[in-house]
Amino acid sequence: MPDKPSYLGLLNAIAVAEGRAHRYLTAWAATTSRDDVRGVLLTVAAREGEHAMSFARRINELGFEVRERDADELDRAMEIVTASCPDLEKMQALKLQRLDTGDRPDIFDEMFKDHSIDIATGALLGRYIAEERDTGRLLRRCYEQLEAEVVAPAQ
Ligand SMILES: [Fe+2]
Numbered sequence: 544m545p546d547k548p549s550y551l552g553l554l555n556a557i558a559v560a561e562g563r564a565h566r567y568l569t570a571w572a573a574t575t576s577r578d579d580v581r582g583v584l585l586t587v588a589a590r591e592g593e594h595a596m597s598f599a600r601r602i603n604e605l606g607f608e609v610r611e612r613d614a615d616e617l618d619r620a621m622e623i624v625t626a627s628c629p630d631l632e633k634m635q636a637l638k639l640q641r642l643d644t645g646d647r648p649d650i651f652d653e654m655f656k657d658h659s660i661d662i663a664t665g666a667l668l669g670r671y672i673a674e675e676r677d678t679g680r681l682l683r684r685c686y687e688q689l690e691a692e693v694v695a696p697a698q
Pocket residue numbers: 560561564591675
C-alpha cells in the first residue's frame with residue numbers, strides 16, 4: 544500500500560458527506576411542491592454527487608478506498624427531508640442557511656493549511672471549495688426568500 548497522505552482523512556470525509564448530501568437533497572427535491580426550491584435543490588444535489596464521485600476517484604488514484612462512517616447521519620437527514628413540513632423548516636433543521644458565512648471564516652479556510660497537498664488533489668479541492676461557497680450563497684438566498692414569504696405571505 545502506498546504511503547498514506549496526511550490529507551486522506553479530509554478527502555474521505557468530503558466524499559462521504561457529499562454522497563449523503565446528494566441523496567438527501569435528491570429525495571427532498573422529489574417532495575417539494577415549489578419549482579424554485581426544487582431547482583436549487585437539484586443544482587446543489589448535482590454538485591454534491593459529482594463531488595462525492597470525484598473525491599472517491601481521487602482517493603482511488605492515491606491507492607486507497609472510501610470508508611463509510613456515521614451512517615446514521617444519512618437516516619436523520621432523510622427523516623427530515625421526507626417529513627411533511629415546510630421547506631423552510633427542513634432548511635432550518637439541516638442548518639443549510641448557515642453554510643454561507645460571507646467574509647467570515649468557514650470550514651474550508653483550514654483545508655489548504657496542509658502544504659503537502661499534491662497538485663491534482665489541490666486542483667480538485669480548490670474547485671470544490673469555490674462550488675461549496677457558491678452553494679452556500681444559493682441556499683441562503685433560497686432560505687431568505689422562503690422566510691420573507693412567511694413574514695409577508697404572497698396575496
Ligand atoms: Fe457539499
